Amino acid sequence: MSAPIAILGAGAWGTALAIALARDDGPVRLWARRADHAGWLQQSRHNDAYLPGARLPDSVTVTNDLDQATNDASVLLVVTPAQHVAGLLQQLKRGDAPLLLCAKGIERGSGRLLTEVARELAPSRALAVLSGPTFADEVAAGKPTAVTIASDDDPLAASLVARIGSPSFRPYRSPDPIGVEVAGACKNVIAIACGLAIGAGLGENARAALLTRGLAETTRLGLALGGRPETFAGLAGLGDLALTATSPRSRNYALGLALGEGATLDELMRGRSSVVEGAATAGAALLRANRHSVELPIAQAVADIIEGRATIRDAMRGLLARPFKAEG
Numbered sequence: 001m002s003a004p005i006a007i008l009g010a011g012a013w014g015t016a017l018a019i020a021l022a023r024d025d026g027p028v029r030l031w032a033r034r035a036d037h038a039g040w041l042q043q044s045r046h047n048d049a050y051l052p053g054a055r056l057p058d059s060v061t062v063t064n065d066l067d068q069a070t071n072d073a074s075v076l077l078v079v080t081p082a083q084h085v086a087g088l089l090q091q092l093k094r095g096d097a098p099l100l101l102c103a104k105g106i107e108r109g110s111g112r113l114l115t116e117v118a119r120e121l122a123p124s125r126a127l128a129v130l131s132g133p134t135f136a137d138e139v140a141a142g143k144p145t146a147v148t149i150a151s152d153d154d155p156l157a158a159s160l161v162a163r164i165g166s167p168s169f170r171p172y173r174s175p176d177p178i179g180v181e182v183a184g185a186c187k188n189v190i191a192i193a194c195g196l197a198i199g200a201g202l203g204e205n206a207r208a209a210l211l212t213r214g215l216a217e218t219t220r221l222g223l224a225l226g227g228r229p230e231t232f233a234g235l236a237g238l239g240d241l242a243l244t245a246t247s248p249r250s251r252n253y254a255l256g257l258a259l260g261e262g263a264t265l266d267e268l269m270r271g272r273s274s275v276v277e278g279a280a281t282a283g284a285a286l287l288r289a290n291r292h293s294v295e296l297p298i299a300q301a302v303a304d305i306i307e308g309r310a311t312i313r314d315a316m317r318g319l320l321a322r323p324f325k326a327e328g
């Protein structure tokens with residue numbers, strides 16, 4: 001029997017990962033923040049609030065007790081929204097089980113990548129990052145999916161691939177956690193921009209241009225932070241962008257689409273429980289990029305719209321008025 005895997009966060013993605021990783025030979029523990037939610041999940045085996053239609057296998061135990069979830073676990077998957085990762089890590093006891101960071105975002109206010117947050121708050125633990133084109137409902141349904149697992153520690157990445165991989169959930173190893181993180185965080189911002197373009201009637205040419213130039217600016221930021229160029233053409237880069245920035249099933253793209261069609265951010269966020277990571281990451285990515293003198297025009301436009309500094313029309317006009325330059 002393998003050691004338990006702990007999945008910290010019982011939203012759509014944590015639930016889908018629990019289902020994908022459940023095996024007869026190794027228990028999975030799923031930690032939910034709220035006791036009532038944990039109790040309901042454990043009893044009903046369904047997560048109607050975040051992933052309707054999926055069923056938790058019997059080898060998954062749900063708890064809201066963090067110590068119980070993490071005790072003796074071989075690895076802790078961190079699957080809360082990015083802005084809550086620091087809060088979660090602060091509650092973790094010291095330990096040496098590695099962290100596999102599965103959230104996609106950059107910390108608002110500090111501009112920190114999640115590996116940087118984890119290095120500061122959980123210094124005793126080895127780190128890896130999981131990212132890629134992964135709609136949670138498809139993973140939960142066992143549809144074929146490929147992801148990147150990246151770590152500076154190659155034996156750790158290899159052991160995670162061996163434990164997590166299956167014919168329908170195929171992890172590829174990468175030595176570039178920084179590139180993978182930057183790609184996964186920024187694709188949400190670019191997806192908002194692509195939704196905005198379609199919602200505002202600018203057309204599919206405009207969306208393709210935003211997607212491509214969005215990947216170029218993401219790559220610039222990633223390289224400035226120490227990432228590798230090939231990562232941005234991989235699953236966590238182009239792969240996830242192709243999925244998220246073209247599908248109304250993406251929450252980020254759908255937010256942009258609705259804003260472009262005239263809804264207000266207030267209307268779209270009011271009473272909402274599911275996360276739209278790109279809304280917070282747009283400003284956080286800019287903050288980080290400014291420190292490295294990297295220009296992110298598309299993220300700037302998205303942040304200006306989301307943070308109320310520009311109308312969609314003015315922000316898009318600003319992008320179109322930029323000087324012509326060499327591609328790259």
Ligand SMILES: NC(=O)C1=CN([C@@H]2O[C@H](COP(=O)(O)OP(=O)(O)OC[C@H]3O[C@@H](n4cnc5c(N)ncnc54)[C@H](O)[C@@H]3O)[C@@H](O)[C@H]2O)C=CC1
Binds near residue numbers: 034137277
């Ligand atoms: N849903 C998806 O298809 C995928 C999501 N992700 C990433 O996984 C992360 C989690 O997303 P989802 O599971 O989709 O979220 P979700 O929108 O389904 O659920 C939100 C989750 O956040 C939790 N939460 C709210 N406030 C919190 C707090 N203060 N502290 C801790 N947790 C809190 C809620 O309890 C809930 O579990 C995000 O970074 C997302 O980008 C990555 C790949 C796929």
Ligand SMILES: O=C(CO)COP(=O)(O)O
Binds near residue numbers: 133188240275
């Ligand atoms: O990260 C995702 C797919 O890879 C999910 O995207 P959304 O958060 O935009 O729904």
